[in-house]
Amino acid sequence: MAEFRKATASDLPAIIAMLADDALGLTREVISDPVDRRYVEAFEAIERDPNQWLAVAVDDEDAVIGCLQLSFIPGLSRLGLWRGQIESVRIASSQRGSGLGGEMIRWAIEQCRARGCGLVQLTSDKRREDALRFYEKLGFEATHEGFKLTF
Amino acid sequence: MAEFRKATASDLPAIIAMLADDALGLTREVISDPVDRRYVEAFEAIERDPNQWLAVAVDDEDAVIGCLQLSFIPGLSRLGLWRGQIESVRIASSQRGSGLGGEMIRWAIEQCRARGCGLVQLTSDKRREDALRFYEKLGFEATHEGFKLTF
Numbered sequence: 001m002a003e004f005r006k007a008t009a010s011d012l013p014a015i016i017a018m019l020a021d022d023a024l025g026l027t028r029e030v031i032s033d034p035v036d037r038r039y040v041e042a043f044e045a046i047e048r049d050p051n052q053w054l055a056v057a058v059d060d061e062d063a064v065i066g067c068l069q070l071s072f073i074p075g076l077s078r079l080g081l082w083r084g085q086i087e088s089v090r091i092a093s094s095q096r097g098s099g100l101g102g103e104m105i106r107w108a109i110e111q112c113r114a115r116g117c118g119l120v121q122l123t124s125d126k127r128r129e130d131a132l133r134f135y136e137k138l139g140f141e142a143t144h145e146g147f148k149l150t151f
Numbered sequence: 152m153a154e155f156r157k158a159t160a161s162d163l164p165a166i167i168a169m170l171a172d173d174a175l176g177l178t179r180e181v182i183s184d185p186v187d188r189r190y191v192e193a194f195e196a197i198e199r200d201p202n203q204w205l206a207v208a209v210d211d212e213d214a215v216i217g218c219l220q221l222s223f224i225p226g227l228s229r230l231g232l233w234r235g236q237i238e239s240v241r242i243a244s245s246q247r248g249s250g251l252g253g254e255m256i257r258w259a260i261e262q263c264r265a266r267g268c269g270l271v272q273l274t275s276d277k278r279r280e281d282a283l284r285f286y287e288k289l290g291f292e293a294t295h296e297g298f299k300l301t302f
Contacts, residue, residue, distance in 0.1 A: 036230065038230045046226070076170060076197070077179065077180070079179070079189050087228075119300065123274060124295060144274035145295075145296075147272065148270060148272050
């Protein structure tokens, strides 16, 4: 059984390796030892913000086998509803198909509920067809278009 | 010409009126005087978080004619890229078709750029066909599915 906990700086190499380990991530990330300082700075920015939570799934030996980022976003609409947002979901390639992804997302949803969020949202690249089916099976509805503008 | 500024507590009635003033918002919001305390609490939560910014567009007489919320989100992926997220975009019904929406979104994009974000993202309800065309015209690409799970 996996356990879920807040990530620490020492988890960074394992997390970055997972971010890079897919067709889309491969071209976007930089693997180095020590890790690129831009990742360290980003980790510190996440740590400083009480509404950001970087989480990892670990196995019995505390090896990182999954990760995601939760953002708790206050807002006015829907009577001041807080939103939980899930980003950067990754599962170690050795664990794919094991059910860990579903377990991790259900855990994330519970964290959002515990923080008082009334809605959980995420976007998923339309090219990741498996991921789209995965989120639908977990009860998410693709009611929105997810727009991006990259500089 | 509209001006854009950070919202203050005294803008809340005008913002909530705009949130309620469309087919989808009508059933979700509560208009009252004074405003429902849940909106006040949400406004205070936004104010406390330096990565959240509620903004209004105002006319020459400082009347609120538009609003949106910006979230600046740190993250590890894409070499520690910060994301700017735009939420709760509304234009007063008297101003629709005036070009104010485009002006406001371009202003929001500039704020994200100034904060060091490398990407701006938003989701838009698939039922709002005009809004989908509007964001495409502004250069956004609907590369992602926007999933929601409401409790």
